[in-house]
Amino acid sequence: MTPHRIPLARPDLGPAEVANVLDAINSGWISSLGAYIPRFETGLAAFCAARFGVAVMNGTAALHLALAAAGVGPDDEVVVPTLTFVATANAVRYCGARPVFVEADRTHWGLDVRDLEARVTDRTRAIVPVHLYGHPCDMDAVLAVARRRNLVVIEDAAEALGAEYRGRRVGALGHVGCFSFYGNKIITTGEGGMCLTDDPALRERLALLRDHGMDAKRRYWHEVVGFNYRMTNLQAAVGVAQVERLPQLVEARRRVAGWYAESLADLVRRRGLGLQPELPWAKNAFWLSSVLLPPDGAGAAEIVARLADAGVESRPFFHPMHTLPPYATGERFPVAEDLAARGVNLPSGYGLTRDAVERVARALAHALEA
Ligand SMILES: *Cc1c(COP(=O)(O)O)cnc(C)c1O
Numbered sequence: 001m002t003p004h005r006i007p008l009a010r011p012d013l014g015p016a017e018v019a020n021v022l023d024a025i026n027s028g029w030i031s032s033l034g035a036y037i038p039r040f041e042t043g044l045a046a047f048c049a050a051r052f053g054v055a056v057m058n059g060t061a062a063l064h065l066a067l068a069a070a071g072v073g074p075d076d077e078v079v080v081p082t083l084t085f086v087a088t089a090n091a092v093r094y095c096g097a098r099p100v101f102v103e104a105d106r107t108h109w110g111l112d113v114r115d116l117e118a119r120v121t122d123r124t125r126a127i128v129p130v131h132l133y134g135h136p137c138d139m140d141a142v143l144a145v146a147r148r149r150n151l152v153v154i155e156d157a158a159e160a161l162g163a164e165y166r167g168r169r170v171g172a173l174g175h176v177g178c179f180s181f182y183g184n185k186i187i188t189t190g191e192g193g194m195c196l197t198d199d200p201a202l203r204e205r206l207a208l209l210r211d212h213g214m215d216a217k218r219r220y221w222h223e224v225v226g227f228n229y230r231m232t233n234l235q236a237a238v239g240v241a242q243v244e245r246l247p248q249l250v251e252a253r254r255r256v257a258g259w260y261a262e263s264l265a266d267l268v269r270r271r272g273l274g275l276q277p278e279l280p281w282a283k284n285a286f287w288l289s290s291v292l293l294p295p296d297g298a299g300a301a302e303i304v305a306r307l308a309d310a311g312v313e314s315r316p317f318f319h320p321m322h323t324l325p326p327y328a329t330g331e332r333f334p335v336a337e338d339l340a341a342r343g344v345n346l347p348s349g350y351g352l353t354r355d356a357v358e359r360v361a362r363a364l365a366h367a368l369e370a
Helices: 015-027 036-048 059-069 086-094 113-119 139-149 200-210 233-244 246-263 265-271 300-309 334-342 354-369
Strands: 052-056 077-081 098-102 124-127 152-156 176-180 193-197 290-292 343-345
Touching: 015 233, 036 052, 036 193, 036 233, 052 059, 052 200, 052 233, 059 086, 059 152, 059 176, 059 193, 059 200, 077 086, 086 098, 098 113, 113 139, 124 139, 139 152, 193 200, 233 246, 246 265, 246 354, 265 354, 300 334, 300 343, 300 354, 334 343
Parallel strands: 077 098, 077 124, 124 152, 152 176
Antiparallel strands: 052 193, 176 193, 290 343
């Protein structure tokens, strides 16, 4: 008998989510008006200690909206890590601006702040630090560069809801913080996203651009070209229930990471497997528990295929942006390239048992021997 397949990241949806969605449907408010939207915005902002939330239809829209609201436009440069999901770079392109890539930091996999400083030019308008796989970037250093060079900081916190930098939750540390609520993220609304900010003027601009750029006081009057990036009340109904359980959901992710640390200890010692870091100033949200394969053996793509044969769903790390056709620059980023060649995301979702984690660890040991 083939054993049950272990998925990468299953969502956790329960009776509270179902009840809220039924309530939203019965209310008749199924589009982007309705009581769940402001409740979801207020709830997530409060959790992250931000003043305002602006809910949108997905995390990519949140990034685009944040950059647009911050005034990023053609001829601007925006500094982003090369090791990230493609949406970070795409959102910059949507503004007509140019993403400028930064090397990864070997200690936490986020952007290398020394390289960041070197990439800033007179055209640079914004920095987008990405809290990769749940580990926060060194935000004090990022913010110091931004202050010195008068740059906007848009956090891509899509993978790190609940993570903390020196005791403060990510997503509220720069000018705007962006989240995704895709099905495999820390919380989900099916598809969904949100921008957080403390700045009332930015909040207003985000809300304006989200809703066709329509004047709040004069219907069908549009001073600017906006977007329809609104979230539905049905999605927000799910989101409200998820936010209420957010502390437990973050703890569940961290518990899985702890199990991996125990189950993989032997491979770390004997084979030089690398575990996902958690630096002294960080609380990692462990969106996806991840490992770095030993440098002398099979690469990430091969190990992912062997794990799939054993019924374990895993993923290789993102291809660094500077290696993808739309962004190929001919540059080299040795740390990002090395992490990408050796990094594997392991099953990390809700409902994963300790036994399942041990099965993944055994499958990984076997895949490394093969
Ligand atoms: C998931 C993700 C996004 C995009 O979110 P969507 O909701 O899928 O649009 C952006 N950036 C990073 C780093 C992500 O992991």
